[in-house]
Amino acid sequence: MKCPFCNHEDTQVLDSRVLEDGDAIRRRRRCLSCDRRFTTYERAELMMPTVVKRDGSRMAFDPARIRASMDLALRKLTVPSQEVDAAIDRIRESILLTGAREINTEEIGDRVLEELLQLDQVAYIRFASVYKSFNDIDEFVQAIHEMQRDIQANHERAPAAKEPTKKVMTPQQKKQGKPS
Numbered sequence: 683m684k685c686p687f688c689n690h691e692d693t694q695v696l697d698s699r700v701l702e703d704g705d706a707i708r709r710r711r712r713c714l715s716c717d718r719r720f721t722t723y724e725r726a727e728l729m730m731p732t733v734v735k736r737d738g739s740r741m742a743f744d745p746a747r748i749r750a751s752m753d754l755a756l757r758k759l760t761v762p763s764q765e766v767d768a769a770i771d772r773i774r775e776s777i778l779l780t781g782a783r784e785i786n787t788e789e790i791g792d793r794v795l796e797e798l799l800q801l802d803q804v805a806y807i808r809f810a811s812v813y814k815s816f817n818d819i820d821e822f823v824q825a826i827h828e829m830q831r832d833i834q835a836n837h838e839r840a841p842a843a844k845e846p847t848k849k850v851m852t853p854q855q856k857k858q859g860k861p862s
Contacts, residue, residue, distance in 0.1 A: 683711060683722060690715035728778060731785045740784070745774055748794060755809040761801050769797035799832055 683693045690713055697710040707724040730743035748770055756766065773793045777785055791813045798806040810816075810825045 685713035685716060686720055687718045688713060688716040730778060731782045733790065734784050734786045736787060745770055748773060751794060751809065752798065755798060755805040756802060759802050759805055765801060769801060773797060799829060803829060
């Protein structure tokens, strides 16, 4: 690490600490030439892929665009903003985990549809109608049938919830107020 005061190439790390949120390391350093001290911060740099639009143009990934699309689909519906934030984080993470340098808008749209299906069925249909450019009512009906198949498939994959077991009390325990 170069000294910011004298540009000497060699510095010594005096102290390293992980920041409270855990996403960076703070290092106290001392220049071996001028003996001045300074602080550096080390963070992982994660590069989101470039988005390739339908017309072939490219733009930087912007989660605010996903937020705006989801907010429009969810308008006047009662979905908590924490759930929307979590959905956007999952979309962002899934895109990041691909490791790809580029991603097309269709892949992002499919991920948004998956998340909206979990959040609200009406929002799913709203988004799908714009995203898939529906031209007539038959395309709406087809999208609803696809949504119902996806919901059914998700229910079949999910483990069945266990029925709570009832505790039976003997007459003796009823008097004491304790279950067996």
